[in-house]
Amino acid sequence: MKYILMMHGPKGAWEEYARWSKDDLQRNVEFMQRFNKELHDSGIFVDTRGLAWPQEAKIVRAGNNGEPVTDGVFPESKEFLAGYWVIDVESAEQAYKIAARLSAGPGPDGTPGNAPIEVRQVLGSHTIWDCEIDARDGFRGTVAGSSYWRVVARTDATGARAGGAKIS
Numbered sequence: 357m358k359y360i361l362m363m364h365g366p367k368g369a370w371e372e373y374a375r376w377s378k379d380d381l382q383r384n385v386e387f388m389q390r391f392n393k394e395l396h397d398s399g400i401f402v403d404t405r406g407l408a409w410p411q412e413a414k415i416v417r418a419g420n421n422g423e424p425v426t427d428g429v430f431p432e433s434k435e436f437l438a439g440y441w442v443i444d445v446e447s448a449e450q451a452y453k454i455a456a457r458l459s460a461g462p463g464p465d466g467t468p469g470n471a472p473i474e475v476r477q478v479l480g481s482h483t484i485w486d487c488e489i490d491a492r493d494g495f496r497g498t499v500a501g502s503s504y505w506r507v508v509a510r511t512d513a514t515g516a517r518a519g520g521a522k523i524s
Contacts, residue, residue, distance in 0.1 A: 358402060358478035359451035361441040361458060363471050367434055370410055380464050387461045395443060395454070402442035410436040435472070442478060451475050 463469035
């Protein structure tokens with residue numbers, strides 16, 4: 357199963373990171389290089405990317421005629437995505453252990469950084485998402501994948517089964 361490990365950082369950490377000493381930056385970069393090599397050598401590495409500074413991010417929405425409308429990063433944002441890794445492992449528990457190792461990467465003075473790492477399964481392109489639509493309390497689903505949904509049961513306002521449908 358593939359998982360994405362997303363490294364988040366607080367808004368102020370970007371400026372703080374830029375002020376780290378040369379030794380602290382080098383120690384952190386060397387950790388990341390060793391970490392990536394270990395993932396690659398173990399055969400679970402799929403991809404990794406660091407992202408540009410948050411000040412360069414844009415939020416894009418479709419305008420009235422479909423044209424792109426961009427806004428800068430919203431000031432209420434408290435955290436930003438710094439980068440990600442995609443790994444292919446046997447279980448969620450294995451992904452969590454790898455994420456914990458990544459989180460412990462060195463910060464200033466070599467202390468563990470404890471960066472928050474969000475772990476999410478990457479869903480396949482040819483799998484089905486089975487779900488129930490319940491008129492009483494909305495959508496409920498169990499994920500088996502995600503390229504299209506299949507409604508396996510539908511209930512009416514009383515909770516009685518009302519048949520099924522396929523949504524593609």
